[in-house]
Amino acid sequence: MSKKLLNLLLSFILIGIFLPSVSLAVVDIYQAEKKDGTSISVCYEGLVPCGKKVAVGGAIQNDKCAGGTPTMVYCQFCHFFVMINGIVKFILINVVPYLAVLMLVAGGIMFYFGGGKPDLLNRGKKLITGVIIGLFLIYGSYMIVGVFLQVLGASEWTTLSNWAAQGPFSINCEIEIP
Numbered sequence: 001m002s003k004k005l006l007n008l009l010l011s012f013i014l015i016g017i018f019l020p021s022v023s024l025a026v027v028d029i030y031q032a033e034k035k036d037g038t039s040i041s042v043c044y045e046g047l048v049p050c051g052k053k054v055a056v057g058g059a060i061q062n063d064k065c066a067g068g069t070p071t072m073v074y075c076q077f078c079h080f081f082v083m084i085n086g087i088v089k090f091i092l093i094n095v096v097p098y099l100a101v102l103m104l105v106a107g108g109i110m111f112y113f114g115g116g117k118p119d120l121l122n123r124g125k126k127l128i129t130g131v132i133i134g135l136f137l138i139y140g141s142y143m144i145v146g147v148f149l150q151v152l153g154a155s156e157w158t159t160l161s162n163w164a165a166q167g168p169f170s171i172n173c174e175i176e177i178p
Contacts, residue, residue: 027060028089030082033174040177043068047090049082050075056177076175081149092142096135103131 030049032042042049043058043065050073058068110124 027063027065028086029058029060032056032177034177041068042073042177047083047086048079049073049086050079071177073175073177078175085149088142088145092139096138100131100135104128107131 027043027045028049029041029043031039033039040057041059043055043060044050044052045065046052052072053070054073055065055068056071056073058065060066107124107127110120110127112124114121114124
């Protein structure tokens with residue numbers, strides 16, 4: 001078995017072990033509309049917002065859903081958009097910044113120790129510029145996907161005061177809450 005294939009297999013095994021526990025630590029809120037037309041917040045834990053008990057009318061406190069009424073919410077079409085939004089936010093907030101810092105540090109170390117080795121110096125420069133370009137592509141694509149969801153009518157543009165809590169786009173679901 002080649003070394004690259006073995007490294008790839010080991011990476012998939014480690015991701016398979018650690019990703020489920022990390023993704024279950026996600027807590028998020030979306031706005032739902034009841035049958036009578038009133039809006040209510042729904043707090044859920046994990047990446048999937050339906051098919052389980054959620055806190056209807058709850059809020060996030062200490063990275064947990066607090067308050068609200070525990071209610072079983074069955075999956076509906078709008079939950080697909082909420083789930084995609086949650087996955088994208090999880091990746092953009094919990095994964096990308098740490099990887100970018102790690103790669104910038106690795107590039108900085110290569111750049112620092114590459115004084116006598118032009119090859120190492122060039123690799124450090126390429127790594128740093130690649131990380132910066134990658135960050136622009138990743139966060140730019142997030143904005144493009146958000147605009148696409150807004151055109152479809154699945155999301156709304158949030159005010160600047162809500163960007164820290166909800167991000168630039170919020171998903172509003174018209175779902176039936178029992």
